[in-house]
Amino acid sequence: MKAGCSIVDKAEGGGGYHFPEWAYKTESSPGSRQIQLWHFILELLQKEEFRHVIAWQQGEYGEFVIKDPDEVARLWGRRKCKPQMNYDKLSRALRYYYNKRILHKTKGKRFTYRFNFSKLIFVNCPLWDARCPALLAPPALPTQLVQNVVLSRRALVEPLVWARGPRHPLHPEVLEKSRLGSASPPCLGGSCCHPEEFPPLAAFPCPLLPPPLRDWAPFPGHVLHPPRPSLPLLPPPPSWEPPTPGGSPKPNPSPWAPTAPPPEPSPGSSGAPP
DNA sequence: TCCGGAATGC
DNA sequence: GCATTCCGGA
Numbered sequence: 001m002k003a004g005c006s007i008v009d010k011a012e013g014g015g016g017y018h019f020p021e022w023a024y025k026t027e028s029s030p031g032s033r034q035i036q037l038w039h040f041i042l043e044l045l046q047k048e049e050f051r052h053v054i055a056w057q058q059g060e061y062g063e064f065v066i067k068d069p070d071e072v073a074r075l076w077g078r079r080k081c082k083p084q085m086n087y088d089k090l091s092r093a094l095r096y097y098y099n100k101r102i103l104h105k106t107k108g109k110r111f112t113y114r115f116n117f118s119k120l121i122f123v124n125c126p127l128w129d130a131r132c133p134a135l136l137a138p139p140a141l142p143t144q145l146v147q148n149v150v151l152s153r154r155a156l157v158e159p160l161v162w163a164r165g166p167r168h169p170l171h172p173e174v175l176e177k178s179r180l181g182s183a184s185p186p187c188l189g190g191s192c193c194h195p196e197e198f199p200p201l202a203a204f205p206c207p208l209l210p211p212p213l214r215d216w217a218p219f220p221g222h223v224l225h226p227p228r229p230s231l232p233l234l235p236p237p238p239s240w241e242p243p244t245p246g247g248s249p250k251p252n253p254s255p256w257a258p259t260a261p262p263p264e265p266s267p268g269s270s271g272a273p274p
Numbered sequence: 275t276c277c278g279g280a281a282t283g284c
Numbered sequence: 285g286c287a288t289t290c291c292g293g294a
Contacts (some may be wrong), residue, residue, distance in 0.1 A: 034284085036286070082288070093287055095277065104279095110275070 037093045063117035069111055
């Protein structure tokens with residue numbers, strides 16, 4: 001136990017917000033019991049005191065800028081007990097996230113990267129625990145980003161809802177009710193998510209989960225599209241485009257709707273519930 | 275400054 | 285699996 005190395009123990013105090021638990025549970029990191037770099041980056045981004053070192057890029061989606069690469073590397077090295085750590089090595093680790101689509105480089109902007117929260121949620125939000133907030137909005141995190149994270153989450157939840165039948169706790173009507181039923185801001189999974197409304201999905205066995213998600217599941221347009229025009233929720237990201245029925249897919253540079261892999265031949269995969 | 279291959283360690 | 289380290293190249 002290299003306890004002496006830790007400099008950022010856990011989200012606390014600060015701004016009174018926090019990322020979902022899984023973001024801090026290094027044990028939940030797939031394939032590793034050690035903290036992962038992106039966890040660490042999120043920690044720094046979340047903390048006010050490191051705002052001068054690394055911060056969300058205002059107005060962008062999941063984009064953050066490393067203002068002091070050397071300092072970030074130093075902190076990372078300290079966390080990992082690697083005093084020889086430097087930005088070159090750290091950035092190499094970051095680049096490994098490109099292939100995993102956890103992170104993207106913002107070309108043309110120095111030390112600027114962009115998180116792919118959808119991917120992080122897909123991979124890390126354990127068992128779709130409904131109490132696990134998709135992502136609570138840190139002050140500097142653009143609201144729209146969070147909304148899109150929620151949208152992404154919804155995009156996966158809704159098919160499950162259909163599979164589970166009506167009036168499931170995650171049934172659209174229930175979701176709708178929880179979203180519209182109060183004057184408070186859209187529920188992002190915080191204290192407004194009462195267990196009685198959002199029982200833990202962990203209560204549902206894994207077989208209820210959809211088939212293994214590919215890195216980028218090609219969401220049906222009706223899923224990504226706001227379900228009802230009257231609902232003023234979840235505006236699409238700037239690069240988002242409504243699906244063109246029958247139209248040819250266009251390359252989409254947005255990490256929120258990245259180029260989908262070739263559709264798998266799935267008979268009856270019209271997306272319509274039985 | 276950024277990228278990615280390769281070897282290596284845990 | 286996930287870095288860490290080193291390195292050549294763009």
